[in-house]
Amino acid sequence: MNRLALAAVLLLWSFAARATDVPEFHLAIQDHAYQPAELKVPAGTKVKLVIENRDASPEEFESTEFNREKIVLPNSTITVYVGPLKPGSYRFFGDFHQDTAQGRLIVE
Amino acid sequence: MPGVALLVFREVLEAALIVSIVCAATRGVRLRGLYVLGGIGLGLAGALLVALGAGFIAGLASGSGQELLNAGVLLAAVAMIGWHVVWMSRHARELAQHMSAVGQAVKAGSSSLTLLLAVIALAVLREGSEVVLFLYSMAMGGISAGGLIGGIALGVGGGVALGFALYFGLLRIPLKHFFGATNVMLVLLAAGLASTAARFLLQANRLPALGEQLWNTSWLLSNGSLAGKTLGILIGYDASPAGIQLVFYAVTLLLLIGGMRLAARPAAARREAPAAAIPQS
Ligand SMILES: [Cu+2]
Numbered sequence: 357m358n359r360l361a362l363a364a365v366l367l368l369w370s371f372a373a374r375a376t377d378v379p380e381f382h383l384a385i386q387d388h389a390y391q392p393a394e395l396k397v398p399a400g401t402k403v404k405l406v407i408e409n410r411d412a413s414p415e416e417f418e419s420t421e422f423n424r425e426k427i428v429l430p431n432s433t434i435t436v437y438v439g440p441l442k443p444g445s446y447r448f449f450g451d452f453h454q455d456t457a458q459g460r461l462i463v464e
Numbered sequence: 465m466p467g468v469a470l471l472v473f474r475e476v477l478e479a480a481l482i483v484s485i486v487c488a489a490t491r492g493v494r495l496r497g498l499y500v501l502g503g504i505g506l507g508l509a510g511a512l513l514v515a516l517g518a519g520f521i522a523g524l525a526s527g528s529g530q531e532l533l534n535a536g537v538l539l540a541a542v543a544m545i546g547w548h549v550v551w552m553s554r555h556a557r558e559l560a561q562h563m564s565a566v567g568q569a570v571k572a573g574s575s576s577l578t579l580l581l582a583v584i585a586l587a588v589l590r591e592g593s594e595v596v597l598f599l600y601s602m603a604m605g606g607i608s609a610g611g612l613i614g615g616i617a618l619g620v621g622g623g624v625a626l627g628f629a630l631y632f633g634l635l636r637i638p639l640k641h642f643f644g645a646t647n648v649m650l651v652l653l654a655a656g657l658a659s660t661a662a663r664f665l666l667q668a669n670r671l672p673a674l675g676e677q678l679w680n681t682s683w684l685l686s687n688g689s690l691a692g693k694t695l696g697i698l699i700g701y702d703a704s705p706a707g708i709q710l711v712f713y714a715v716t717l718l719l720l721i722g723g724m725r726l727a728a729r730p731a732a733a734r735r736e737a738p739a740a741a742i743p744q745s
Contacts, residue, residue: 402673414518414597420703423677427518432519439676440676451471451598454467
């Protein structure tokens with residue numbers, strides 16, 4: 357059991373260490389819309405999305421197509437790890453302003 | 465207002481499904497109503513606190529505080545459900561003997577009631593904090609008070625109504641199979657919650673994916689649809705799961721089913737087994 361726990365810790369550790377070489381991509385939320393509305397990211401590799409909310413109200417970055425959801429408070433920045441994804445176009449949205457906050461992740 | 469009603473409905477439904485399964489599973493227990501209301505109340509208070517402290521939480525664990533809190537809340541609920549179902553099967557024999565009286569049958573369940581209260585509180589806390597932040601966001605956007613209140617009323621009303629529908633549907637199960645059926649539902653619920661917890665840890669880069677999007681059944685039933693969300697809560701359905709989510713799902717299933725089987729063995733056999741495992745030193 358102890359050996360198992362140790363292995364788990366080492367595994368977590370190695371993933372934490374690798375987190376630093378993940379390529380980073382930026383998104384902004386302004387006036388309840390994503391900028392850019394289409395973001396290109398490489399296929400087959402984990403990417404780090406850095407999302408900045410420039411509005412005065414909270415938003416929730418969400419995608420049911422690549423399975424992520426995270427609250428972005430007003431005037432603050434979050435990071436979300438995504439993928440590795442297969443090539444394709446994946447919809448994401450702002451759960452709190454779905455009529456305007458719509459975007460796509462273009463994976464290629 | 466339709467937007468407000470829809471989002472509130474979705475979140476309330478997620479919590480209401482969990483609450484109604486827990487309610488059904490504790491059928492016949494004395495003071496259950498008080499416990500359930502207490503759990504909902506605690507959950508709402510917790511949701512307000514989480515929403516108020518969202519900025520603080522977001523900054524924890526180098527920006528992963530939100531994911532770690534979500535995963536922690538979900539795994540805590542899994543542990544409590546697990547404890548409850550194992551405990552219930554330990555008493556299954558006595559329950560079966562007194563099956564004629566529901567009150568008798570579930571009086572036994574009352575000691576694990578506090579845990580189920582916590583499950584309800586955690587479910588309400590998680591979904592509720594999202595609703596609070598959303599409503600705050602809407603209020604900032606200058607929505608009319610009428611639109612806000614109307615939307616909340618519609619959303620909460622709809623979610624609670626579906627929760628009650630599930631509850632009364634479950635009550636129709638014949639008593640002979642009732643606790644078996646609700647136990648199965650609790651186990652599937654727990655496995656689904658564990659899988660969601662894994663997704664949050666993956667999102668925070670704290671776990672390996674073991675294969676992102678192993679398959680994709682979005683064309684059939686998407687995670688965003690009402691049916692997809694409902695099945696997501698009830699059985700842990702995910703249209704495109706990562707490998708690690710399957711691992712969490714399977715491990716939870718195995719642990720709970722194994723625990724229930726072990727607990728259900730006759731008392732004599734149970735007493736021998738652990739004794740043999742202890743080294744004589
Ligand atoms: Cu939710």
